[in-house]
Amino acid sequence: MPPSREATAPQPPPEKSEKLVTVLVTGFGPFLHKFPVNSSWSIASTLPSIIPATKAHPIPIHIIVHHEPIRVAYKSVLDVVPPLLSNICPEPDIVLHIGLSTGRTFYTLEKGAHRIGYGAIADVDGYHFTDEEAKKQWPNLPSVLKTGFKTEDVWQRLRKELSHLDVDVRPSEDAGNFLCGFIYYTSMAEYYKLSEKERPVIFLHVPDLPTKDKLDQGREIACALIRALVESNKHFGAGNSTEENSDGEHIPGIRQETDANFSEVT
Numbered sequence: 646m647p648p649s650r651e652a653t654a655p656q657p658p659p660e661k662s663e664k665l666v667t668v669l670v671t672g673f674g675p676f677l678h679k680f681p682v683n684s685s686w687s688i689a690s691t692l693p694s695i696i697p698a699t700k701a702h703p704i705p706i707h708i709i710v711h712h713e714p715i716r717v718a719y720k721s722v723l724d725v726v727p728p729l730l731s732n733i734c735p736e737p738d739i740v741l742h743i744g745l746s747t748g749r750t751f752y753t754l755e756k757g758a759h760r761i762g763y764g765a766i767a768d769v770d771g772y773h774f775t776d777e778e779a780k781k782q783w784p785n786l787p788s789v790l791k792t793g794f795k796t797e798d799v800w801q802r803l804r805k806e807l808s809h810l811d812v813d814v815r816p817s818e819d820a821g822n823f824l825c826g827f828i829y830y831t832s833m834a835e836y837y838k839l840s841e842k843e844r845p846v847i848f849l850h851v852p853d854l855p856t857k858d859k860l861d862q863g864r865e866i867a868c869a870l871i872r873a874l875v876e877s878n879k880h881f882g883a884g885n886s887t888e889e890n891s892d893g894e895h896i897p898g899i900r901q902e903t904d905a906n907f908s909e910v911t
Contacts, residue, residue: 663704666875669729669737670867673744673824674714676769684854685743686714688863696868704875709737715828719763719774722828723782730835739845739874739883740832743867744825746850751813752866754800755820755848757791758829762822774827783834790833793844793883794874802873812862820848845883847874 672689675681689710696706715725730740746753760783761776768774800816807814820826829848836844849870854860 663698665705665707666738667707667709667735668739668741668871669709669733670741670743671711672714674716676717676745680745680747680853683714683745684851684863685745687854687860688851688867689743691864692867696872702872702876704879706871706875708871709733716769717824718768718770719772719827722824722831726828726831727835730832739878741871742828742832742848744848744850745853747853749850750852751815752852753815753817753850754796754803755817755829755850756796757789757818758820758826758833759822760786760788760830763827766823768824786834786837790830790837790844792833792847793842794847795877795881798881799873799877802877803870806869806873807866810862812866814866825850842884845878
């Protein structure tokens with residue numbers, strides 16, 4: 646019996662699938678008496694574990710959220726973050742830290758963080774992290790570390806992703822001089838010790854999100870940022886080859902935002 650037409654018909658080659666990208670996400674715990682639930686953790690803890698590939702976004706993404714919120718305390722960050730980055734499996738391709746900015750009503754994509762300047766405000770344990778401690782913790786590291794991502798490209802991709810939303814998301818030079826800037830610098834410092842160029846870390850400041858609708862929108866923004874980071878990383882990497890700026894100098898095209906985390910602290 647001759648073979649059927651169906652059996653002999655040429656078959657299209659299978660589509661080449663993109664490599665799975667792993668993203669590590671953290672959020673913070675309670676902050677001040679007014680914020681027993683930190684919006685950064687509310688977002689992080691409810692992110693999907695998988696963002697599947699689509700035609701528009703062909704790279705599948707695996708999101709690993711640290712199993713508990715990071716305590717808003719300097720020693721907790723130092724106890725948790727360096728071992729986490731060293732021991733987590735699979736090793737993350739991208740690290741996203743999310744933190745709460747109580748004095749803002751908008752979101753900010755932070756570009757960099759300082760090594761010193763964390764001694765002015767006590768953490769939730771009443772502890773001040775002095776400049777002397779910072780210099781001992783990170784000897785010979787730059788006074789400012791910038792993310793390795795090409796932030797202008799990430800920003801443009803994020804804006805496109807969020808074009809259907811009425812939401813205020815801004816770029817910012819500096820994550821501030823409290824735990825948000827501290828965890829950002831801590832993570833980038835770990836990568837800097839391995840390679841002075843490769844820093845696949847980013848920080849997102851979120852406002853307080855007291856309602857389900859606002860939290861749902863915050864989660865959508867975080868997912869959009871993760872997709873933007875993954876796709877920008879594919880095209881440009883996270884080696885900071887075109888935007889290296891570890892001396893604190895202003896980057897043209899990126900708006901400077903002041904730290905408003907403590908506008909309500911008395």
